[in-house]
Amino acid sequence: MNIINIEHISKVYKVGTEEVHALRDVTLRIDKNEYVAIMGPSGSGKSTLMNMLGCLDTPSSGIYQFNSVNVSQMSDNDLAKIRNKEIGFVFQTFNLLPRSDALHNVELPLIYAGVPSSERKERARKALVDVGLGDRIHHKPNELSGGQRQRVAVARALVTNPSIILADEPTGNLDSKTGEEIMGLFNEIYEAGNTIILVTHEEYIAEHAARIIRIKDGYIEKDENVQKRYIPKKSIVNE
Numbered sequence: 027m028n029i030i031n032i033e034h035i036s037k038v039y040k041v042g043t044e045e046v047h048a049l050r051d052v053t054l055r056i057d058k059n060e061y062v063a064i065m066g067p068s069g070s071g072k073s074t075l076m077n078m079l080g081c082l083d084t085p086s087s088g089i090y091q092f093n094s095v096n097v098s099q100m101s102d103n104d105l106a107k108i109r110n111k112e113i114g115f116v117f118q119t120f121n122l123l124p125r126s127d128a129l130h131n132v133e134l135p136l137i138y139a140g141v142p143s144s145e146r147k148e149r150a151r152k153a154l155v156d157v158g159l160g161d162r163i164h165h166k167p168n169e170l171s172g173g174q175r176q177r178v179a180v181a182r183a184l185v186t187n188p189s190i191i192l193a194d195e196p197t198g199n200l201d202s203k204t205g206e207e208i209m210g211l212f213n214e215i216y217e218a219g220n221t222i223i224l225v226t227h228e229e230y231i232a233e234h235a236a237r238i239i240r241i242k243d244g245y246i247e248k249d250e251n252v253q254k255r256y257i258p259k260k261s262i263v264n265e
Contacts, residue, residue: 030056035088048074050244061216063224063232066241076225080192081105110138114183114191118198120175122167129163132182153181173204190221209234
């Protein structure tokens with residue numbers, strides 16, 4: 027079943043009198059419970075493609091269907107509803123509220139969705155337990171390590187039970203050991219039946235995925251299924 031169906035999408039930005047073609051005639055399908063990495067050098071169009079997939083931007087031409095709904099020409103308000111309900115975002119910089127504890131940071135998407143207080147707190151608490159932070163729910167970001175902050179961000183992405191997890195350079199601000207732990211966590215999330223789209227420029231991070239899409243000059247240069255790198259079954263979550 028296709029979650030994402032992109033047909034002949036292009037994106038053109040006007041910079042002064044020049045036109046910058048960020049994406050050129052991209053066609054792409056992603057199925058439910060796929061683990062996909064999108065790779066490409068700076069300026070390749072991978073960030074533009076990520077923004078398109080995450081409903082943060084709309085194409086100049088072409089069609090984008092998300093869960094069989096054409097989102098290509100939706101209004102900003104409608105796109106915001108899709109993002110909040112259907113897409114869990116994980117960013118390199120964590121994007122946590124510095125003065126709020128982990129529990130409040132995780133329940134934020136549920137506040138925007140109008141979920142009652144008692145339900146959202148329980149769901150946020152469960153999401154934090156699921157990522158191994160049951161004993162850190164009242165810690166603020168400055169009281170957490172980088173890896174723990176990213177786990178809070180992952181819990182926030184999961185709390186709405188989204189259709190996809192979209193992770194943009196999720197290990198970019200972490201040391202290699204902590205980065206491997208976070209990628210182990212993503213592996214567990216994938217094996218639990220979730221769809222993950224990972225944007226990275228690091229080959230060893232992309233190797234965690236089962237499919238790698240390589241972008242160059244706005245085109246899909248290569249789209250291949252790969253042998254996932256072996257990751258021990260030892261649970262990262264429960265460490």
